[in-house]
Amino acid sequence: MSNQKILMGHGAGGKLSHQLIQRIFVRHFSNKSLSVLNDASVIKTSAFTAFTTDSYVIDPIFFPGGDIGKLAVSGTVNDLLVSGAVPKYLSAGFIIEEGFLIDDLVKIVASMADEARKAGVEIITGDTKVVKKGQCDKIFINTAGIGDAIESESKLWKTPKLRAGDKVIVSGCLGDHAMAVLSARSSISFEREVLSDVAPLNKLILPLYTNFPGKISFMRDVTRGGLATVLNEICADSELGIELFENKIPVRCEVEGVCEIFGYDPLYLANEGKVVIIVESETAEAILEQIKSCEFGKKAEIVGEINKRAPGRVIMNSVIGGTRIVDMLAGEMLPRIC
Amino acid sequence: MCLSVPAKIIEINNDMAKASVGGSIIDVGLQLVEDVKLGDYVLVHTGFALEKVNEDEAIKMLEMIKQLTDNPDDVT
Amino acid sequence: MKYLEEYRDNKLASNLINEIIRISRKPVRFMEVCGGHTMAIRKFGIHKMLPPNIELLSGPGCPVCVTERSFIDKAILLSKKKEVIITTYGDLIRVPGTASSLDQEKSSGADVRIIYSTLEALKIAEENPQKKVVFPGIGFETTTPSTAVAVLNAKVRQLQNFFILSAHKIMPPAMEALIKGGADINGYIGPGHVSTIAGSRIYDKLSVDFNISVVISGFEPLDILQSLLMLVEQQEKGKPSVDIQYKRAVNYKGNLKAQKLVESVFETCNTGWRGIGNVPDSGLKLKDEFSRYNAELQFELEVKEVPEPKGCLCGNILSGKNKPQDCKLFGKICVPENPIGACMVSSEGTCAAYYRYNF
Ligand code: SF4
Numbered sequence: 001m002s003n004q005k006i007l008m009g010h011g012a013g014g015k016l017s018h019q020l021i022q023r024i025f026v027r028h029f030s031n032k033s034l035s036v037l038n039d040a041s042v043i044k045t046s047a048f049t050a051f052t053t054d055s056y057v058i059d060p061i062f063f064p065g066g067d068i069g070k071l072a073v074s075g076t077v078n079d080l081l082v083s084g085a086v087p088k089y090l091s092a093g094f095i096i097e098e099g100f101l102i103d104d105l106v107k108i109v110a111s112m113a114d115e116a117r118k119a120g121v122e123i124i125t126g127d128t129k130v131v132k133k134g135q136c137d138k139i140f141i142n143t144a145g146i147g148d149a150i151e152s153e154s155k156l157w158k159t160p161k162l163r164a165g166d167k168v169i170v171s172g173c174l175g176d177h178a179m180a181v182l183s184a185r186s187s188i189s190f191e192r193e194v195l196s197d198v199a200p201l202n203k204l205i206l207p208l209y210t211n212f213p214g215k216i217s218f219m220r221d222v223t224r225g226g227l228a229t230v231l232n233e234i235c236a237d238s239e240l241g242i243e244l245f246e247n248k249i250p251v252r253c254e255v256e257g258v259c260e261i262f263g264y265d266p267l268y269l270a271n272e273g274k275v276v277i278i279v280e281s282e283t284a285e286a287i288l289e290q291i292k293s294c295e296f297g298k299k300a301e302i303v304g305e306i307n308k309r310a311p312g313r314v315i316m317n318s319v320i321g322g323t324r325i326v327d328m329l330a331g332e333m334l335p336r337i338c
Numbered sequence: 339m340c341l342s343v344p345a346k347i348i349e350i351n352n353d354m355a356k357a358s359v360g361g362s363i364i365d366v367g368l369q370l371v372e373d374v375k376l377g378d379y380v381l382v383h384t385g386f387a388l389e390k391v392n393e394d395e396a397i398k399m400l401e402m403i404k405q406l407t408d409n410p411d412d413v414t
Numbered sequence: 415m416k417y418l419e420e421y422r423d424n425k426l427a428s429n430l431i432n433e434i435i436r437i438s439r440k441p442v443r444f445m446e447v448c449g450g451h452t453m454a455i456r457k458f459g460i461h462k463m464l465p466p467n468i469e470l471l472s473g474p475g476c477p478v479c480v481t482e483r484s485f486i487d488k489a490i491l492l493s494k495k496k497e498v499i500i501t502t503y504g505d506l507i508r509v510p511g512t513a514s515s516l517d518q519e520k521s522s523g524a525d526v527r528i529i530y531s532t533l534e535a536l537k538i539a540e541e542n543p544q545k546k547v548v549f550p551g552i553g554f555e556t557t558t559p560s561t562a563v564a565v566l567n568a569k570v571r572q573l574q575n576f577f578i579l580s581a582h583k584i585m586p587p588a589m590e591a592l593i594k595g596g597a598d599i600n601g602y603i604g605p606g607h608v609s610t611i612a613g614s615r616i617y618d619k620l621s622v623d624f625n626i627s628v629v630i631s632g633f634e635p636l637d638i639l640q641s642l643l644m645l646v647e648q649q650e651k652g653k654p655s656v657d658i659q660y661k662r663a664v665n666y667k668g669n670l671k672a673q674k675l676v677e678s679v680f681e682t683c684n685t686g687w688r689g690i691g692n693v694p695d696s697g698l699k700l701k702d703e704f705s706r707y708n709a710e711l712q713f714e715l716e717v718k719e720v721p722e723p724k725g726c727l728c729g730n731i732l733s734g735k736n737k738p739q740d741c742k743l744f745g746k747i748c749v750p751e752n753p754i755g756a757c758m759v760s761s762e763g764t765c766a767a768y769y770r771y772n773f
Pocket of ligand 1: 727731741742744748765
């Protein structure tokens with residue numbers, strides 16, 4: 001381990017830049033297209049191509065269960081997957097603060113390479129900029145992704161059409177990512193460690209397309225803003241609404257504990273490896289079984305259904321039988337005393 | 339007002355303790371309470387224990403509710 | 415989780431509701447003074463399970479909602495000072511003052527930090543000796559002891575740079591003022607954790623003077639339902655009194671150690687309650703011997719009194735005269751993302767609770 005740091009020169013395009021690219025990026029991301037180091041990589045794509053991008057900033061950059069690199073690959077891969085595409089290629093752009101530890105950069109890049117391998121994607125083009133101290137918070141990463149869209153899932157490329165009776169499936173416990181990050185930032189700890197759920201979900205999602213072609217009406221990854229926000233987006237302008245059942249919502253008891261302490265609601269906590277899936281009711285159970293058989297979907301549940309009770313709204317049946325509206329998150333969630 | 343949760347004391351160091359809520363562990367100040375022991379449940383508000391939870395009373399209350407009949411027509 | 419889950423039992427809840435329906439005859443109005451109760455009632459949908467002759471009103475029990483705007487303005491003024499770090503509970507950060515909020519000041523560069531415990535504020539003061547750390551103290555009987563501990567701790571550690579801006583309040587005078595001001599209610603659902611500290615005795619006089627019921631309640635659905643049953647029983651028998659439902663956390667005398675701590679640091683003063691007005695002896699200020707920790711005395715804090723935003727009915731809502739739906743701004747201009755009045759800001763505020771959970 002060394003204390004070598006990123007210098008302004010690493011972004012200046014000269015010798016230092018070249019070394020950085022060869023020794024870190026090319027080495028870890030190793031693939032044919034990248035090692036050519038042309039200005040652009042040329043690839044062959046399918047008839048329908050899915051294309052997405054996202055930028056990643058997180059404090060802290062290393063957290064239980066992952067780091068910003070793992071996040072940057074999984075996030076973009078999952079965006080492709082839920083849109084009905086098989087992820088193929090990624091780009092990676094780095095904005096690094098002067099003075100950043102090179103060892104930390106290596107860790108992040110290695111973890112990106114690792115996740116890319118698991119997700120079956122190649123990182124084929126990239127860019128690095130170095131900014132003066134204080135102009136960014138350690139490191140920001142942007143990734144864009146290209147995937148082959150699967151024709152049988154064309155419903156997922158379009159605006160969602162809800163049908164009364166469809167079931168809502170959540171692929172696992174809510175809020176693990178938010179809790180892992182929170183514990184890294186504060187003095188909260190856990191009896192059993194809570195790890196971020198960040199992961200590329202190929203193994204969970206692709207089998208669904210193979211085994212239930214065209215049966216999924218809608219899929220979205222549940223990230224910032226939590227389940228409540230995603231579901232509200234889905235039904236915002238619809239004549240139908242979503243009805244949830246509180247006793248079905250999967251939440252780890254450690255996460256629930258933190259929510260009780262600080263007044264958080266797990267429905268609004270961030271996730272990085274969870275999806276919400278809306279399916280025809282006849283196939284719901286079979287799809288749920290399939291999801292549960294995957295390591296990322298063991299705690300999946302049917303949490304609700306689409307119906308007419310509250311058009312354009314998400315409503316919750318509370319554990320004691322009352323109902324309430326579940327709105328989108330208003331602003332950042334803050335710990336409160338009352 | 340005054341969000342407060344029952345937490346189980348799992349470690350005591352002078353006037354600070356660690357307490358668990360469903361497996362989440364937080365630091366709790368014991369400045370406001372007396373005779374807190376390991377394993378006690380306390381109500382925590384803004385990081386301070388407000389009071390020990392009275393277990394006997396907790397059980398009594400649930401018993402009272404359980405004794406209410408399910409069907410109002412059964413009773414005259 | 416122990417002491418939580420067992421109080422959310424569906425079947426026991428319907429036992430209680432059936433019993434309430436069975437014995438309740440008279441039309442009655444109960445006020446929950448505590449925002450935590452408002453939230454729980456809305457969140458679990460309790461208000462919709464009750465028979466029509468029982469009406470629930472929401473009272474002034476959200477420390478954020480009753481905090482006067484001038485207090486927020488003072489905190490904002492302090493946050494603008496270069497040498498000041500504001501350490502605050504998250505509840506206060508989005509509350510609109512006259513021209514901005516702590517959140518907005520933070521985004522324009524003020525050093526505003528959210529803390530969960532006053533001990534964190536002390537730590538920040540210790541770590542930043544060249545700065546002045548101010549803690550805006552909000553809250554009732556439950557929360558004041560934490561501030562008292564911080565002040566006493568600051569004294570022991572000889573911290574020169576820690577200050578309190580106190581808006582701490584005590585509950586019974588406001589509950590009395592509400593009734594004198596014409597709130598037409600048969601009973602209070604008494605605040606649970608306030609009473610954990612202060613004891614049920616603080617309501618004795620109120621109950622006798624005004625012949626009303628006070629049942630001190632816990633915050634889980636079964637707690638609230640059982641409290642409602644107890645209130646209804648008292649009213650049906652025509653014998654209003656003070657009773658404790660939340661016996662696992664509340665007794666007659668309260669937490670004497672905490673009371674002593676508070677008495678050693680604070681003394682009562684007159685203070686304004688948003689929506690109720692000035693209530694004698696309902697506020698708490700630092701005693702003279704702790705003046706050096708008193709931000710009001712250690713900084714220049716002149717702020718103008720300003721009227722409430724036009725159209726906002728917070729005042730009437732806090733005193734139970736209006737419901738949020740009566741406000742023309744409710745849900746249209748005033749929403750949680752863009753709160754006009756305090757009742758919409760705090761997630762326990764009555765307007766916010768109605769907005770979020772109204773169905
Ligand atoms: S809805 Fe907004 S403006 Fe109207 S009373 Fe409530 S807080 Fe005030």
